[in-house]
Amino acid sequence: MSSAQGWIKLHRSLLEWExxxxxxxxxxxxxxxxxxxxxxxxxxxxxxxxxxxxTGINVLSLETSLSVQQLRTSLKKLKSTNEITIETSTKNSIITIVNYDFYQNSDE
Incomplete structure (x- = not known):
């Protein structure tokens, strides 16, 4: 599956996100x-x-142009407010967006 296809929704309430x-x-x-x-x-x-x-931290660094330290800091912030969870193995990590259906509800 190509991740370069399709679109996502962004609600204006994101402007009020912490x-x-x-x-x-x-x-x-x-x-x-x-x-x-x-x-x-x-x-x-x-x-x-x-x-x-x-994904992995090095892949995210390449994709976002953020340093590994910047990524770790931002991931920690997102985890602290329960935006994401991370399951880590020796090879990679699975990042889960906790309220994905809230952000990307397909019923509307």
């Missing part, structure tokens, strides 16, 4: 929304669910 003025965290979160699966998919025998993405 991390909106933090450029690195906002940029990372928007990147995660764009990259997250919009439906469940299989990858090497594992199911990556809607609202999740399989």
């Amino acid at each position: 991390w909106y003025k933090d450029l690195n965290t906002r940029s990372l979160f928007l990147h995660l929304l764009i990259r997250a699966n919009f439906k469940d998919n299989k990858f090497q025998g594992n199911t990556i669910k809607r609202g999740q993405l399989l």
